[in-house]
Amino acid sequence: MTFAEILEKILSGQNLALLGAALAATLAGIGSAKGVGIVGEASSAMLQEDPSKFGKALLLQALPGTQGIYGLVAAFMIIYKIGLLGDPIELTVAQGSYFLMAALPIALVGLFSGIAQGRVAAAGISLVSKRPAESIKAVTSAALVETYAIFALLVTLLPIFFFQA
């Protein structure tokens, strides 16, 4: 089998769509894992001093976790739309790459916004540790980063929703 033949076998419409789903779940998941990790490290340092602030720390730590969920939602919608959960529909290569491209916004923005949000939230942890009453401001700044992940998810989901087989 030549390389070209292998490529031809791999690059089916369905596999391309699956690649999109995989990228959405993986990259956004990595972003969230990194983000949540950064906040977790910062918050354990604070909790050593004052364990009673766990609730506030947890809220900040949960914030960068949403990108992963967005990635999961996008991946799931692709899998659902191409019929992997029921009877699979035949996809042309063009249709498959349609899904792959649709997945890119949440995959990439999820990766970077998750990390960025993690950093903002980790800085927020030090605000909470010094001035617990101001924690809403820390949450607010972290929530601003979230917006772009929401927008990316929107751009990912709309083409998937309006896909015509």
Added chain:
Amino acid sequence: MAIVKMKRFSAVTLKKDADSLISSLQLLRCVDLTRPKSLDPESEGMSPEKRDSEMTETKKKLAEASASEEFLAQFLTKGKAPFSQPNEIILSHISGEVLTKCKEANDNTQRIIKELSEKKSALATVKNETAALEPWRDATVELPSSETKNTKSISGAIPSEINPSYPEKQLEDAAAVIEVFAQTDRETYLRLTAHKSDFERAYSTLSELGFIPCPCVVSKKDGYAEGRIKALTDESERLTSDVEKLTAEAVELSKSIDDIKLYCDLLSTELAKLEASERLYSSEKTVLIAGWVPEQSISEVTALLEERGDAYSFEDANPEDDVPVKLSNNAFSSQFEPVIELYSMPAYGSFDPTSIMSAFFFIIFGMMLADVGYGFIMSLFCLLGLKLMKPSGSMKKMLSMFAWCGVSCMIMGVLFGGYFSDAPTSIMQNWFGIEKAPDLALWINPMTDPMAFLVVSIAVGALHLVTALCIKFYVLWASKKRLSAVCDAGSWIVLFVGAGVFLLSKEIGTVLVSVGILMLIFTQGRSQKNIFLKIFKGFASLYDIVGYISDLLSYSRILSLGLASMVIGSVFNILGTMPGFSPIGVIFFFVIFTVGHLMNLAINLLGSFVHTSRLQYIEFFGKFYEDGGRPFEPLTPRSKYVIFK
């Protein structure tokens, strides 16, 4: 809708009466105490009050009382109710008796804490010693060492990796004996007995192998290790029963935890008073009190001071004074004051935009989270929170604000067709196979007609911006800068209204826009002296149109956030209804539906709040707002657990 007018207040009282005056003012809750500035008290032989030692004392007591509260809370027999309503207590009714009772409860708790920790540490010591003696239980030797006329013995342990025969072999030529008493998997317990002349050598041989002498001291009189262990067991039983007794006492005492909570709050209130006292000036016999009082509270303060017979005066604020800012708005708008507080209070004497902002906040928030279901949940939870937790201050306002926002979400949900996103449609399609489900939106469905929704968003934005310019016009006009009002705000208003009218009637619109542009060109360079610069500045001002357009486009976030909450919600609806209509399918649906929509609501609630606020702060306030006001912080009773009336 206004910033409350403040009067500068000062009073002179006798030094011995100062505390009672401050207490009374604290109960009135309407005086923001400051250091007097208008006259220079120090030059008149007055000096700032120093209450450091009392402050330290009260802080210490407060820390103690908080520790008592925390300690007793562990012993509460019935678990703490998640929404416990704080007690309401009338501060002026608290008698010395109540205070004594509270103090007593606190002293008792402190005593128990101290004794309990003593007993527990004694118990730990006993346990350690018992454990250390355990290997020697059967040995009838004195520990750690004993001596006869010619020999010396020492007992201890070596690591179990070392076979006891190894040191024995090394000490073969010495007059030394090693007896092994017990062996655990970590240590071997043995006794070295040697002739005094050889003892040092034998001991050092063992020490090199990691020999540690037994840490306990036991003599023949104690009945060797066994007797000592028995005595220790008795001791530990005694201590354990003491601990139990103390614990029972603590459980009993935890019934009076309310007294301790009251005590904590009384101390906090005392602390607030002391902090306020630091802002007084005193001479040998008199004290000068100064502060700010809202105009409508003057009669209360006057009545108090007349009754006490102190000298006082009220003056108007000078422009250079640092006057605290208090907002006063109607029942609806005042709930939105936290949005302003989160940004910055308006400067004293400037315009309070709360009432206008609250209307826009209400509308824009609703559009960003247009969903009947979400709005209902929000309002329900906020009202429950208000009812059950009885919060005060800005927490209370926040909750009522979100309850109102929930109402807005419900209204917008009906207009734009959000009922837990598209739950009814999904159920109809996936459960009952109805392909053509009816459109639930009364007006526009953003999912199928996002362009129309975008136009509505931008239109709301245009209204918001023109309102901001109108406020700018009003503020400038009211402060007698009429020319600026017409040129800097008026011309833009004409331009924007013209652009709006253009959509209806091209002729009138074009005229208005042209007038606006000409006004800008001719007026924006008026501060320049050079005629060319005048013209240049006038034309350059047209460049600001770009700024206004970017402001306007910023309102497209209403569409983005509104769509996002709908689309993510509809994913959960698809997920939930996918297994079809069957008993298991329905259970699956409820799990996915509840978890998914709650998460979606939480994220989008936060998002909508942040972005609605941002539209107010940057696009709206940016046009006219003067920030930097110091919030009015009257001296009030301070409490954490109870509500002082």
